[in-house]
Amino acid sequence: MALRRRTYSSGSDASDHFISINERPVDDISLEFFYRPHTITLLIVTxxxxxxxxxxRDENESIQSNIQSGLLAMVFFFLIISVMAFPNGPFTRPHPAIWRIVFGLSILYMLLLLFILFQDYRTVRSMFEWFFPELKNFTIDMDKGEWGQKCDDLSFERLWQSIDFFCFAHFAGWAMKTLLVRHYGILWTISVMWEITEIAFSHLLPNFVECWWDAVILDVLLCNGLGIWAGMQFCHLMEMRYYNWESIKDIQTTTGxxxxxxxxFTPESWTAMRWLDPACTYMRFLAVSQLVIFWQLSELNTFFLKxxxxxxxSHPLVFMRIFLLGAMCAPTLRQYYSYVTDPxxxxVGTQCWVYGLCMCIETLICIKFGADIFQHTQIRNIIMWIFVQAFGSVLCVYICVTQHRWQRKRQVKMDDSIDDDSEVSTKVSPVIHKPPRKTVTLSTPENDEDSDDESEGPMKIPRKRKTIQLRRGTRIDQ
Known part of the structure; x- marks a missing residue:
């Protein structure tokens, strides 16, 4: 008899769990109008x-205007198809259509990266200048600042002058990263490792040259540290909330x-992420270490592409890419977390797969078109950077796991001590706190029937008083 291979059906637990992070359904729909397909209406409107x-539309304006309008129309209709056909992802707020559009934009971005990969540098640069004519008169040499100069001049006025718009953007970015990762150990590791990355690649990227106080005080402690702290406080606040959503139709007041x-526009529920567990396997250990390393690579692509x-x-194209990657990171990390922690x-989910591919293509583009820059690479710095990244990531994860195990053992000991104290109290309480028995009055229907001839009141049953005497020298716990 041939052996049958066991597979997961559409109703199995494993299949349902994957669907919950790849195409999560909307529960408790109150306004059905906003969740119906409306495909015929959409077709008529389009x-x-x-x-x-x-x-x-006037087609005689210019060829550039016609091509741009055609490309925008292609993107618009592709996003409409995304709303109708693509999966919801792990989130349903504010509406699943929003996350379908994000997934559609990530696919368009992936296709754009693939197209750029097969062009030459002059063609790609001409594309950017065609869409953004202001780039024609800009060269990277114009972006020169006072990086790494006068590092011995450390004063409060110097620190205050170094605080600009990018510091607040830095703080907001780390607060957003904290809302996605929700783990102190991983976040602080990424923060410190990024400063090491800047040191390793400072000979290739001039804006990575910083004074020690700029890296330690402004970046790690102020911008990163305050962003991580504020984000974690918000996470703890959301974890303590009780989510009981009321239908908008049941609310009577306009203010309500x-x-x-x-x-x-807020989350439907808030999950406390537990990336590391005292009993986690080596696969989760390596997966979290891999997350730290890939995060560094994704951040590094931003500066190399620019x-x-x-x-x-401050170019709009740079901010557009950052906002798009930020929107892509939210469902990506949620899907990756489920893949790592849930056996x-x-x-992995489709959004996580697409994001990983985009990151790899970006790296290939940087290596291909940055050949002139990488010719000046100091191999020793890169090898040391790879070693430090791998060692630091694994060390951080190991320390976090060890800390969780120590906390678990401490909690077990505290629970055992509480149980022992409760057992002693149960043994001692009957001896010390037991009051003497008194006369008990009983009244039953049978006695009431038989007591007509004898007495009208209830029958009293005297009971003996028990007294417990403790001899001198007798231990209580016996």
């Missing part, structure tokens, strides 16, 4: 919009309806 734009509409294709730090989840 065709009407096409007819209007095709016959009212507006408040409920605003709360639609430097290779010569864009100012029932056998594969």
């Amino acid at each position: 065709i009407s919009g096409l007819v209007y734009s095709a016959f009212t 309806k507006l408040k409920r509409a605003v709360l639609q 430097h290779i294709f010569e864009m100012p730090p 029932r989840c056998k594969r």
Whole structure:
């Protein structure tokens, strides 16, 4: 008889658990209008919009305007298909359509990276200049600041002058990262490791050259540290909340309806992430270490892309990429967390897969088009950086696991001591706190029937008083 291979059906527990992070359904729908497909209505509206734009738009403006309008129309209709066909992902707030659009944008970004990978540098640079004409007159040499100069001049005025818009952006970025990762050990490791990354690549990227007080005080302690602390405080606040969502139709007041509409943009529930467990396996140990290393690589791509294709730090294209990656990171980390910590989840989610591919393509683009820059690479610095990243990541995860195990043993000891104290109290309490028995009055229906001839009141049953005498020298715990 042939052996049958066991597979997961659509209703199995493993399949349901993967669906919950890849295409999570919406529970307790109160306003059904916003969750119905409306495909026919959408088709009519889109065709009407096409007819209007095709016959009212002036096509004689310029070739550049026509091509840009056509590309925008392609992106718009691709996002419409994304809303109708792509999975929800692990989130349903404020609406699943938002996260389908994010997934659609991530696919468009991946396709754009693939297209760029097969072009030459002059073509790619011309594309950017065609969309953003202001880049024609900009070179990376113009982006020169006072990095790493006068490091001995440390004063409060110097620190205050170094605080600018990018410091607040730095703080907000780390607060957002904290809301995604929710682990002190991993976040502090990424923060410290990034400063080591800047030192290792400072000979290739001039803006990585910093004074020691800029890296330690401004970056690690102030911007990163305060961002991590503020984010973790918000996480603890959200974990302690009780989520009982009320339908907006059941709210009578206008103020209550507006408040409920605003709360639609907050999470439906809040999961306390436990990346590291005292009994975690080596696979989770390596997966979390891999997360720390890949995070460094994703951050490094940001600066190399900006430097290779010569864009100012405040250019809209740089911020668009950062916001897109930030939106992609939210479902990506949630899917990766489920894959790492839950043995029932056998594969990563689609958003996590696409993000990983985008990160790898970005790295290939940096290596291909930055060949002139990497010719000046100091191999010793890169080898040391790889060693420090691997060793530091594994060491951080090991310390976190050891700390969790120590806390678990301490908690077990405290529970055992509490149990021992409760056993002693149960043994001692009957001896010391037991009051003497008194006369008990009983009244039963049978006695009432038989007591008509004898007495009208209830029968009293005297009981003997028990007294317990403790001899001198007798131990209580016996």
